[in-house]
Amino acid sequence: MVIEGLDGAGKRTLADGLTAELNAKGASVASLAFPRYGKSLHADLVKEALHRGHGDLADSVYGMAVLYALDRSGAADEIRALRDAHDVVLLDRYVASNAAYAAARLRQDAAGEVVKWVWELEVGRFGLPRPDAHLLLRVAPAVAAERAERRAAAEADRERDAFETDDGLQRRCAAVYDELAASGWLAPWHVLDGVAGVDLEALAKSLLTA
Numbered sequence: 711m712v713i714e715g716l717d718g719a720g721k722r723t724l725a726d727g728l729t730a731e732l733n734a735k736g737a738s739v740a741s742l743a744f745p746r747y748g749k750s751l752h753a754d755l756v757k758e759a760l761h762r763g764h765g766d767l768a769d770s771v772y773g774m775a776v777l778y779a780l781d782r783s784g785a786a787d788e789i790r791a792l793r794d795a796h797d798v799v800l801l802d803r804y805v806a807s808n809a810a811y812a813a814a815r816l817r818q819d820a821a822g823e824v825v826k827w828v829w830e831l832e833v834g835r836f837g838l839p840r841p842d843a844h845l846l847l848r849v850a851p852a853v854a855a856e857r858a859e860r861r862a863a864a865e866a867d868r869e870r871d872a873f874e875t876d877d878g879l880q881r882r883c884a885a886v887y888d889e890l891a892a893s894g895w896l897a898p899w900h901v902l903d904g905v906a907g908v909d910l911e912a913l914a915k916s917l918l919t920a
């Protein structure tokens with residue numbers, strides 16, 4: 711099960727809440743968050759590039775997308791093993807993040823070139839497992855930005871990066887996410903209202919009966 715949404719939408723908070731709720735129902739849950747900072751060299755290069763390291767690396771949409779994809783590729787066996795050992799595997803961001811952000815950066819929509827390229831690279835070539843479903847945690851870009859800003863102020867080592875501070879990018883990304891969800895890209899999508907709040911009990915129940 712993949713959780714997707716803008717920076718600051720509340721994905722990590724949702725993953726934590728959902729894990730607690732599922733555990734309370736007796737289900738075993740494993741979670742992974744992408745990029746895997748501190749665990750993958752590719753992810754660490756991403757983080758450094760987003761904070762102005764490595765020259766003009768962050769300017770390359772395809773270059774950055776390859777790094778995110780290589781990070782996931784290195785986790786493919788782990789994901790398969792977790793899937794075999796647990797009732798639910800929660801992924802905080804996955805292939806769809808690459809599709810949404812790359813399309814938004816290139817001002818393409820979900821039917822554009824780069825979204826197809828991401829699918830071909832990550833699913834076709836790297837053989838990443840397809841998820842059962844996505845949860846799109848939908849909030850207005852302004853709300854996500856405010857939450858990301860508050861988090862940056864409260865937590866050490868969470869300064870907002872080059873993507874997070876780009877309001878136009880976040881707005882375009884929100885639109886691409888809506889299109890990916892509407893077209894059922896890669897797997898079915900369930901849209902959750904991240905402002906009204908998510909009914910964790912009902913969500914956990916529906917995941918376990920699905």
Ligand SMILES: Nc1ncnc2c1ncn2[C@@H]1O[C@H](COP(=O)(O)OP(=O)(O)O)[C@@H](O)[C@H]1O
Nearest residue numbers: 716717718719720721722723724857858860861
């Ligand atoms: N439903 C919510 N209402 C208000 N604030 C929230 C909500 N969910 C998360 N937050 C806060 O917003 C910030 C970003 O949340 P986080 O879960 O880290 O987002 P993400 O993982 O999507 O970037 C955090 O400070 C978090 O405490």
Ligand SMILES: Cc1cn([C@H]2C[C@H](O)[C@@H](COP(=O)(O)OP(=O)(O)O)O2)c(=O)[nH]c1=O
Nearest residue numbers: 717744745778803804807808811812873874
């Ligand atoms: C996982 C992933 C993230 N991204 C983007 C979304 C975010 O703006 C940025 C960093 O990921 P993010 O999950 O926001 O990390 P953190 O909040 O801990 O810094 O990378 C992609 O463009 N492609 C991907 O495949």
